[in-house]
Amino acid sequence: MKKMLFALAASAAVLIAGGASAQDKTKACFIYVGPIGDFGWSYQHHQGALEMQKNLGGEEKVEIAYLESVPEGADAERALERFARSGCNIIFTTSFGYMDATNKVAAKFPDVKFEHATGYKRETPNVATYNSKFHEGRYVQGVIAAKMSKGGVAGYIASFPIPEVVMGINAFVLGAQSVNPDFKVKVVWANTWFDPGKEADAAKTLIDQGVDIITQHTDSTAPIQVAHERGIKAFGQASDMIKFGPETQLTSIIDNWGPYYTERVKAVMDGTWKQIDIWGGMHDGHVVMAPYTNMPDDVKAAAEETEAKIKNQTFNPFTGPIKKQDGSEWLKDGEVAEDGVLLGLNFYVAGVDDKLPQ
Amino acid sequence: MGTLELVLLTIATAATPLLLAAMGELVVERAGVLNLGVEGMMIMGAVSGFGAAYATGSPWLGLLAAIIVGALFSLLFAFLTLTLVTNQVATGLALTLLGLGLSGMIGERFVGLPGVKMRVLDIPVLSDLPLVGRLLFGQDPIFYISIFVVFGVSWFLFRTRAGLTLRAVGDSHKSAHALGIKVIAIRYAAVMFGGACAGMAGGYLSLVYVPQWVENMSAGRGWIALALVVFASWRPWRVLAGAYLFGGISIMQLHIQAVRLEDLAFLPRPVFWVAEVVKSIPAQFLSSLPYLATVVVLVLISRNRRLTMMNTPASLGQPFVPDR
Numbered sequence: 001m002k003k004m005l006f007a008l009a010a011s012a013a014v015l016i017a018g019g020a021s022a023q024d025k026t027k028a029c030f031i032y033v034g035p036i037g038d039f040g041w042s043y044q045h046h047q048g049a050l051e052m053q054k055n056l057g058g059e060e061k062v063e064i065a066y067l068e069s070v071p072e073g074a075d076a077e078r079a080l081e082r083f084a085r086s087g088c089n090i091i092f093t094t095s096f097g098y099m100d101a102t103n104k105v106a107a108k109f110p111d112v113k114f115e116h117a118t119g120y121k122r123e124t125p126n127v128a129t130y131n132s133k134f135h136e137g138r139y140v141q142g143v144i145a146a147k148m149s150k151g152g153v154a155g156y157i158a159s160f161p162i163p164e165v166v167m168g169i170n171a172f173v174l175g176a177q178s179v180n181p182d183f184k185v186k187v188v189w190a191n192t193w194f195d196p197g198k199e200a201d202a203a204k205t206l207i208d209q210g211v212d213i214i215t216q217h218t219d220s221t222a223p224i225q226v227a228h229e230r231g232i233k234a235f236g237q238a239s240d241m242i243k244f245g246p247e248t249q250l251t252s253i254i255d256n257w258g259p260y261y262t263e264r265v266k267a268v269m270d271g272t273w274k275q276i277d278i279w280g281g282m283h284d285g286h287v288v289m290a291p292y293t294n295m296p297d298d299v300k301a302a303a304e305e306t307e308a309k310i311k312n313q314t315f316n317p318f319t320g321p322i323k324k325q326d327g328s329e330w331l332k333d334g335e336v337a338e339d340g341v342l343l344g345l346n347f348y349v350a351g352v353d354d355k356l357p358q
Numbered sequence: 359m360g361t362l363e364l365v366l367l368t369i370a371t372a373a374t375p376l377l378l379a380a381m382g383e384l385v386v387e388r389a390g391v392l393n394l395g396v397e398g399m400m401i402m403g404a405v406s407g408f409g410a411a412y413a414t415g416s417p418w419l420g421l422l423a424a425i426i427v428g429a430l431f432s433l434l435f436a437f438l439t440l441t442l443v444t445n446q447v448a449t450g451l452a453l454t455l456l457g458l459g460l461s462g463m464i465g466e467r468f469v470g471l472p473g474v475k476m477r478v479l480d481i482p483v484l485s486d487l488p489l490v491g492r493l494l495f496g497q498d499p500i501f502y503i504s505i506f507v508v509f510g511v512s513w514f515l516f517r518t519r520a521g522l523t524l525r526a527v528g529d530s531h532k533s534a535h536a537l538g539i540k541v542i543a544i545r546y547a548a549v550m551f552g553g554a555c556a557g558m559a560g561g562y563l564s565l566v567y568v569p570q571w572v573e574n575m576s577a578g579r580g581w582i583a584l585a586l587v588v589f590a591s592w593r594p595w596r597v598l599a600g601a602y603l604f605g606g607i608s609i610m611q612l613h614i615q616a617v618r619l620e621d622l623a624f625l626p627r628p629v630f631w632v633a634e635v636v637k638s639i640p641a642q643f644l645s646s647l648p649y650l651a652t653v654v655v656l657v658l659i660s661r662n663r664r665l666t667m668m669n670t671p672a673s674l675g676q677p678f679v680p681d682r
Contacts, residue, residue, distance in 0.1 A: 035462060035573030037469035068462075069574060155616070188615045189641045195577040196568040198608070201372055205612040208364040222568040243470060244570070353618055357640055 028265050029088035030066040033095035034194040040219030040238040045094045048257025055262040072097025080105040084112045090268045096162055103127055113273050118164055120343055125275050130260060133281030135171035136310045137253030137289055139317035141235050142175020143306050144250050145213045146183045147299040148233055155206030156187045157199060157216040157223055161357045163345040165217050170349045171317045177351055186211055187354035196222040224248055233294060240290040252290035259285055282311040323350040366493055370501055371567060373605030375559040377504045379583035380597045381511055382555025387587055389548035390528035390673035394450025395435055397580025398457020399553050403428040403560025405461040408468055408571040417476035421561045428557015429550045436549040440542050443677045462573040473569030498566045512594040528671035531678040541678055585652040591659055591669040604648040611644035
């Protein structure tokens with residue numbers, strides 16, 4: 001029922017968006033999985049869109065249309081098709097679950113460019129995929145968590161068991177274990193990207209079970225607020241959430257999409273757009289760490305050092321020796337994980353205190 | 359505080375908004391009106407509660423605003439379905455869509471602002487009692503209101519003349535009308551009570567649960583409340599039990615995920631084995647349990663016709679046009 005309602009709302013919104021004319025302007029369209037007011041994932045994408053518009057000459061040059069809270073799966077297809085018909089030159093679909101819908105609609109509209117975030121399917125030449133190496137930031141968080149935690153256990157609020165999220169958990173654990181080999185992580189799957197109430201419940205659950213640091217891979221600011229209430233430290237997600245926990249946030253991984261969106265929409269304007277598959281990290285400026293706060297200087301120094309190593313590409317978080325959760329060897333000493341393996345990651349490394357839902 | 363107490367407190371927090379919204383809807387449906395706009399009224403309550411509390415600094419004024427806005431918003435539904443006799447199902451759905459959209463628009467300026475949290479009760483000695491202290495004497499005021507609403511509604515519906523009249527309107531509006539009962543006026547009052555309760559549930563979300571405003575923060579709780587009314591077969595005390603059951607399931611599934619089996623080794627063997635089995639159930643399945651339970655209850659109550667007839671308001675969802 002709820003899905004149907006959203007689909008109805010979505011198509012209504014597209015009709016309105018489609019009414020505007022798009023003659024000499026380039027029209028860039030965005031599909032968001034949550035509301036742009038989530039202060040997390042969708043908020044950052046929208047900030048990137050606005051930055052792109054500003055960079056490329058403002059409203060006279062680039063028209064932006066967007067749809068919020070579009071459900072993943074089949075409903076997204078209708079929204080996408082409406083967008084494609086309404087004169088969008090390029091459409092960004094900003095969640096993993098839009099993968100099949102994006103490819104299906106792209107096949108029907110060869111003149112429209114499609115860019116799918118965090119996916120891996122590019123079935124027609126007009127589909128590009130883009131993603132950021134957020135796990136680089138999570139490795140840094142792991143280092144901080146291990147240095148800050150007294151009990152040696154951190155709580156991890158996860159959304160869905162997709163490679164992106166599994167990779168984040170693994171990177172966090174590896175970072176923590178580089179400091180404290182016995183460090184443990186408790187994982188709770190909220191099975192949602194955005195439900196402040198449920199995320200708050202998950203945070204309370206983890207704290208009740210004795211963790212003293214919280215990190216999240218869901219999009220609302222609720223966990224950091226709960227952490228603040230209970231007087232423990234936490235990490236923000238997707239945007240700088242320091243406002244919600246001035247004494248709580250240690251740092252946050254900021255998704256910086258502006259430069260990429262600028263580059264890609266400009267390519268459409270210049271007629272140079274080509275299919276690509278990009279996976280940018282700290283090195284490319286796609287992943288930025290919020291200021292390190294609420295920690296002693298030595299922890300801050302360790303975090304900065306780790307960040308610098310990753311940024312200048314002298315260190316990769318997934319460098320062996322790394323064992324899988326079952327104890328078998330994954331990466332030999334000095335071996336670095338291939339991107340392809342990481343993007344399909346479906347197992348935990350040793351030290352994760354959870355059974356991966358399959 | 360022990361872990362058990364903390365868990366129970368979290369369950370109470372998860373159950374309270376469901377309980378409030380469902381109690382309101384129960385009265386509405388007992389009067390023979392089906393309002394599917396609970397989610398919309400709830401989210402309107404959440405945004406106005408946050409806004410008023412933020413502007414005045416008082417969570418109590420926020421709560422008051424949530425209740426009033428919820429009731430006013432339901433008045434729109436009442437006018438359309440009762441006076442203009444539009445289809446109740448379609449109008450209810452429209453109310454939900456309108457609420458979600460409108461709250462997003464109104465709330466745009468509130469996004470990212472720090473909220474005002476309603477304080478929990480703190481009675482010397484009593485609140486510090488072991489195990490039950492915080493649970494009974496140390497919660498937020500809305501929790502006590504929600505329990506009071508259950509007592510009040512139960513007493514009103516089954517122990518007062520006015521309650522009997524309301525149920526009569528819900529069971530057969532024609533007979534009630536023939537007896538000279540003002541069907542439309544009673545339904546207006548019932549719908550507005552439902553709106554006030556849903557608004558309060560929304561206020562609970564933005565003033566207690568997570569003191570902030572984000573779009574769509576009700577995240578489907580209004581729909582669970584609707585399911586809950588059916589689950590409880592329109593009986594107030596069963597709504598209370600159901601709300602805590604649904605809240606309990608959603609919290610316990612998080613705890614089950616987070617707990618390590620090794621930490622439960624102290625439990626007696628049979629209990630440990632149960633824990634082991636429960637831990638192997640996928641979390642996705644546990645999340646769907648409230649809906650599954652509603653379907654099971656629907657199947658069960660529909661098997662017994664007498665039971666169904668006894669509790670279901672017979673004119674539920676049917677339009678009433680007085681013949682002159």
